[in-house]
Amino acid sequence: MIDIHSHILPAVDDGCKDIDQSLALIKEEIRQGITDIVLTPHYRAEYLLRRAKIEKRFASLTQAVQDSGITVNLYLGQEIFVFDGMISAIHSGKLFTINGSKYVLVEFATKEEHDITDTVYTLVGAGFVPIIAHIERYSYADMEMAKEIKELGGLIQINASSLCRRFGAYKKKATAFIKEGFVDFVASDVHFKRRNCMLQAYNVVVKKFGRETADKLFTENAEKILNG
């Protein structure tokens, strides 16, 4: 499986505070069956780190992984909280797209309504492909919006944890979005201390929607964007 959304990079956000925590999370990912991880630290008001610093962390993590003999493929990305000027920041190289590709992971507010489709339209117009992070978490996101996002050329990611719940709004929404064919990726959004349930989520999807769908959401679609 491929995980396109994780907070495993050390000391850059609220994900992992040091390399030990990062390695612990990576080991858990591997245990769950994940072979490729995209590290997507937050970029938002509390975490406005410079590109160089993030690259430095990435280099040291990669080294640590190698030294530990862990076999995993790591890629760099970012989870960008939408803001004015985001596009020029991406163009100017201030922000990270997924593995340097045209795919950008974008996050929005959960309660206050953001004009998501507007952001999608603008990003697509600028030559990027936005991936909407954990859409099920946005109270104002509904089928209509998901459909419009897809029509405009955007992609949609939901969190594994939403599928692992027994009930609740996130579970309901996540399942409904998958059912309508609006979801492209399921990812962990893992932080230290949060339970990683990618494997469990995979099984939930297999059971409900079949193995073919599950493989698309957990592996194949991600493969496509990593290969450019």
Added chain:
Amino acid sequence: MSLFRRKKDLGLGKERIIVSEGSSRFGSHGYTRLRDNIIYLNSDGNRKVIQVESAMEKEGKTSVTANLAVSLGLTDKKVVVVDLDFRRPRLHRVFKLAKEKGIAEYMRDSLSREELIKHTQYKNVDLITRGAEIYNPALILVSDKFKDLIFSLKAEYDFILLDCAPVLQVSDYIHISKVSDGALFLVAYGRTTRAQVADAVKELRKNDISIIGTLFTMYDKKKDARYGYGYGNDYGKYYDSAYGDTPAAIEETNESDGATEEQADK
């Protein structure tokens, strides 16, 4: 009252231009009729600035505004469409242009009038977008700069179509009415309730806003045949017609439940 046949959509959010030269596409008949009515109403030249309104959101204001503009453009009328739905601007998408560099920047004096007016790929149709986010819509709409802009556009264009925010959601329509010659009021068939329509019309009238015409969007023939309408998401079944042969719908529109036909001068 014109009726719009809208090709069956899979859902909302896909506003597009369906009018074209010599078009017999489904729904474009309605626009031809609407366009002719608008031209007729403006024969004295005092109905050129039109605010396109509806009670609620997603009733088709953007689609109608854009398609009407293109339709007018095809008759060699010079038209500018202005996106005044500041909270949910959509016009630029229909014309496949960027919304950046619009009213927001112009009002801040960081954009010239020339840069503000965008040319679309449609004959005689120009576009003014919102630009960056606007946090104080009312302040902009009541400002002299904004009023002067609209006034100056009148000298340059035959028609100025204003895509506005829903009447029942924000009160922008009140300020906009100070620069417009009247409102074109839209009702999404089978979706907007009578009470909503009545409230919206009441608001417009309360503010002395002349309703120069009303029309239904998202007409569903299938729904029409059954008695009563639902509040669901079942939109626009394609209905091919020459005008006139929709008696049931016309009967419906003659009921005065707040949606009325008022094409008089006020």
